[in-house]
Every structure is written in structure tokens, then in C-alpha cells.
Amino acid sequence: MISDKMSGLVKNSSVIRAMFEEGKRLAGIYGAENVFDFSLGNPSVEPPVKIKEALLQILNEESPNLVHGYMNNSGYEDVRAAIAESINHNFGTLFHGENIIMTVGAAGGLNVILKTLLNPGDEVVVFAPFFGEYRNYVSNFDGQLIAVSPNTIDFQPNLVEFEHKLSPKTKAVIINTPNNPTGVVYSEKTIKELALILDKKQKEFRTSIYLISDEPYRELVYDGVEVPYLTKYYDNTIVGYSFSKSLSLPGERIGYLVIPSEVDDFEQMIQAANVANRILGYVNAPSLIQRAVAKCIDAKVDVEIYNRNRELLYNNLLEYGYECVKPQGAFYLFVKALEEDDKAFAGRAKEHNLLIVPGSAFGCPGYCRIVYCVDYNMIERSLPKFKKLAQEYGL
């Protein structure tokens, strides 16, 4: 009795979530300490203490009707202004509160902007490997997802193929840097080339092509790498941000969109996004946590904890013979599967109670994603298993 679309989706229901459930099952059999769940990006580092302090302060000092009540669908004005100011301070931009729309996480933000933009059949270009949910978000509005094949040398986007895949039907391009699942940060050179191509194609097709930058991992970077702020390179850029990872608040569903005043059709766009936020059923981003993040805007989790995990896992996997680009951000490693079929490889890993996600889920077969936002100790305990797995493949 359910809809045809949902019927298909239930069948292919998220591989990642299925893993999560599988992990719980295996833990029941073998004991939690003997199952190594590297499947779900659920931050393991605690939120900064400032978050708790901010929440307590708001609850104790502000009016409950303000803290828990309706506000403009786009969010509290003071919160939006504080966020604009912080971005300006960090990146030298010139945003105002009116450029910010508070959203139910980055997932909510992406859905808001795709609803705002897409007519049925419009094309949205993504670079493989990409977060699998993009497929569903685009499908929610009957858009068509066009995937550019991966560049497995360094996982920077394949811009030659990109240029060929743009068409008069291209309405948007989604990029995600630092990237899930590779941990790669797109370089400034990449961004500049990407912007040039988009500008050229906009002129050629006489259309607007919006670049949507999905940035939940912006603050999680290592070795001092810089993540370019996209609005500075291409006018038609819209940023989708989330505090899920930077403040370890994924369950709270809090993020924002930046819609710069320079984007084509700005006035219409900002109104439409406001309406989309409402009618998609979000209504507004959750209120108390909106107020809390505004007080912690430049706080972030202790990235060094993830960095230690990264070094431990990356160095050891390399030693065992695995191939992998060293991630510069986020908390994912994207290793080459030790056989052609990544699903079969993930299956073999599971026999060692290692739960990793096949790259096919990200449009990039032949690889697997290993999440390292987990306990350092779990990584340590898992290493002999990774070693044994490699040995089974003759490494």
C-alpha cells in the first residue's frame, strides 16, 4: 500500500544504517568489545563543554516562551546575525543575517535548497565518490542525479568529465569538501578550475548553475590544511553547513544555509527557501539549540582526538599493505578493496567482525569506507583483524 517510490527505497534501504543494526546484532552474539563497527559517522568526541554551559545559561536566564517558541521560519534574527558575523570574521566575506537560513541540519538545508531550485527532470551533478543520500534528496524533487566518475589517483574531482556532463538541464552541482567518504579536501586550484568551468557553461547555456557546497566537515581538518570558502570563487554558490560534526551534535539537527546576495534571483531565492523550510514540514530549525550554537559559534570539538585515530589507523593499514589516500579532513578513510568486488570484500571483513561500508554506496565500487570517529581503543583492538584480513588476500 506504500508508494512505488518508497517501495523501491525500502528495498535498497541505506547500507550504512543496515550495518549499524548488524553491528548491534553481532555485539549481542560476540560481546560489544569484539565487534569493530567502522560504519556510521556518529561523532565519538564529546561536544565542547561550552555547549552544555550555553544550554544551561539559556534555560536559566531566557524567557521559556522565547526559547521554545516559534520564530521566523528562517530562524532567530540574532542567531542569524551572529552566524553571518562569524563567517565574515573567519573568511573575509560580507554576509548579513538575511543571507542565513537556519535549517534542520545540513540534510534539511540541502532538501530546502533542492526544493527551491528543481523542476522535475532538472539535473544535479555530483562527483563520485559522494554521500549516497544525495541520490535520495535529488529524487525527492524528481531531479536527476548525474555522477562524474571518480579520479582514484587523489580523489580530487575529475573536471574533464565534469565539463562534458554539464548541460542546459544542469540546475545545480553539489560538492562536499572535506569529503565523505574519502576525507580529501578539494584544493584551491581545483575550486578555481571548477568555478571557471561553471562560469563558462553558464554563459554558453545562458542558464544559472548553482554550486551547492555541503560542508558538515569544514572544521575537521588536519595538518593545517585550508578549506577554501566557496562563495569567494563563484557567485552562484550556496553553502549548506551543519554543527553535527564541529560541535558533536548530530542528533540535534542544527545547521544553516548561506545564500549570498550575489546569487542570481536572490530575492526570490531567499523567500522560496524560507517557504520551503516551512512547507517541507521543518517549519524552523529547533529553537533552543539554535540559541545555543549562536553562543558557541567558534567553539569546536577537540580535533586532535580524531587526528590520533587517523594516524593510528592510516599508518597501520599502510603497513599491512592496504592502499589509501591519506585523509586531510573529516573522519573517514577510503581504502582500496583487496578484491574487485567491494561488497564481497566488506563481507569478508565482516567475518572478522569488522564493519566497513562498500564504496558502491558512494558511487565508487572497488573501495570501502572506514569511519574513525570511534574509540582509539577499538581501533587498537581491531588492528590484528585488519592484518589478518590482509593476510587472507596474500599481503
Add this chain to the structure above:
Amino acid sequence: MISDKMSGLVKNSSVIRAMFEEGKRLAGIYGAENVFDFSLGNPSVEPPVKIKEALLQILNEESPNLVHGYMNNSGYEDVRAAIAESINHNFGTLFHGENIIMTVGAAGGLNVILKTLLNPGDEVVVFAPFFGEYRNYVSNFDGQLIAVSPNTIDFQPNLVEFEHKLSPKTKAVIINTPNNPTGVVYSEKTIKELALILDKKQKEFRTSIYLISDEPYRELVYDGVEVPYLTKYYDNTIVGYSFSKSLSLPGERIGYLVIPSEVDDFEQMIQAANVANRILGYVNAPSLIQRAVAKCIDAKVDVEIYNRNRELLYNNLLEYGYECVKPQGAFYLFVKALEEDDKAFAGRAKEHNLLIVPGSAFGCPGYCRIVYCVDYNMIERSLPKFKKLAQEYGL
């Protein structure tokens, strides 16, 4: 550059929200105390103290990674179990945690269930007057909204016309009791007749017709009136609940769906709703507030405050010559406009700084909605204005 659908929506952007903005504008000119904004259902009664206590206790005693982290897309298992138990205790039902899906408010819940059910072109029947957003929620999934015309005698649904409007394409029926905008509670007699008609038509068409009960106002009732629990009358019932009004938390976006085990295709439905919750971009209902409402499950705001407002406004309007059915629940009065054109009447009211919403926004022209979840003092100050308005029409 925005989508055609959004382009139309921006033009017709919510009358109610526009009023809200207009109220702020007028307050700037005449002073807040001289503007009488009866347009937005933003609860004026404070949340129960228990909510603050619960939030503080959770923040001080529970693990931050649990409190702010991801959980199953359908919500925390202990929260879902607590809600099922409370419903069972209050209404003699037999739900388990697995029948409950935590949602981003009732608006989120309705979108989840409509995405789960609707193929393009499927019909969703509503009874006028109805909450205008239903039109958008149904349109999100390319369904067709079929409105049954109002019964202006007592605003119980018009079941004769209802029966004729059901068709093999009817996938769902939405009812909302206590009702926005009339405040009317559908009687048990009405519910029984409605259920009989649905059962008959399901057999006749050999289809499943789901009754979606949108219940944000369930706890706000006066004079001891009973609100029948719909799942007890019709097997294919799905309940959408929100804590926005019962606990005065509308900004927090917290509610739930009840999908009883007896609904047709239960297993598929529950999985699909879980996936829909994820891919619509909600991911999960906000985490901290999920845990808080579970601790306050049987708390509610002081309804007597709304009751005083209701009596003051209703009795005086009647005295001035207005016609109105006395509301039994929610915090709305639905008065007959004093001229045929409800928009013109609302315009005349605005000349007295009285902001009320034309019934056309609810599919019921000729009436206007007055919200009384406002300060008692504001109602008192507004009464001379309502009186003068009536006098202008010769009453």
C-alpha cells in the same frame, strides 16, 4: 531561477505568516500595546516547569554523546516505549515502542506519512475548514487535495458529501480534532459514522484508505469534553501528534507518529516511514528534546489560562453581535465575517489594528479565525475595537 512550483508558492506565501510580519510592522508604528495580533498560533502559556527541570537533569546527568548523538531514525527506543505506554494508559490501546516514530513536530510527521503513502495523483480528502498547510504537504508528493465543503451549522464534518468524494484514488483522509480553525471537537458519533463510511468504501473499492489524525490540540480541551482516540474506531488510522501546544514547545519541533500494528501493510509502512524520516532530511527528531518530553509525558500547560481567554473573547463577541460556534478545544474562534468577503472584512478589522485571518486560508470563505493564545490583557484592550468594528457594520 527557482522552480515553477516554488514560484507559485512564494506568490501565495502563507497569509498567516504575512500577518505575523504585518503585526510587527504595525507595532513599530503604533506601539506594540496598540496592535492586536490574533493571527498566529504561537502558544502564550509558558511550558510546564517540569520541562525545564527535565532538560537540566538530562544535561547534568546523562552522557552528552547519548543526549546529542544519532539514534535510530525513528527515535530513542526508551522514548518510544515511554510514549506507547502513556498512550496505552490514557486510552486503553495496546501499542509498543515499535508503533511510534518520533518526528520533527506534527508537520514533519504528516510529511513523513504522506511521502510513505502517496503516488502522484493519489487523492487526500480533507474537511473544510482545514489547516491550509495540508495543501502544501499533499502537493509536496504530487498528491491531489480534495476538500469536503464545510458544514457551517456546527462545523462537524459533512459526511454526506464526504462519502461522495471518496474514490478508488483516495489514499488518505486527514482529520484534525480539536480543529484548527474552528476549535470544534469531532463527536464520537461523527467518528463512528466516518469509520463506517471508510470501511464500506475500502470494501467497495478494494483499496486501503488511511485515516490520518492530526492531533496537535488533543490536550487543549475545555468543559471536560472527550476527544475520541481514533485508532479504536478504524484500523487503518495513523496518528500525528505534536508537543508544540500541549507543552508550549512549538519552536522545538517535536512530535510523533503512531502507526498501529493493525494497519494494512504494517511492516512495509513502518520501514518506509523510517526511511522517509531520514531521506526527507529530518534524519531524526531533535535528540535532547526527545529525551525531555519522555520525562514529561503526562505534563501539560495550564489550560485554564486559555479557557479564561476563550470565555472573555467568546462572550463579548457574542454580545457585540458576532456569530460563532463556541470552541471546545484548541485556541481558535471562527467567527462569521460581517460581510460576504472575508478578506475585505479582515482588511476592515486591520484598520482597527485587529489582525485576524480570513477563512479562505482554511478553505472556508465568509469566516475569520481569531487566535486566543495571547495575553488576557491584550484581549481586554482589543474588545472596544471589536465592538466598534461590529458597529461599523450596523450591529
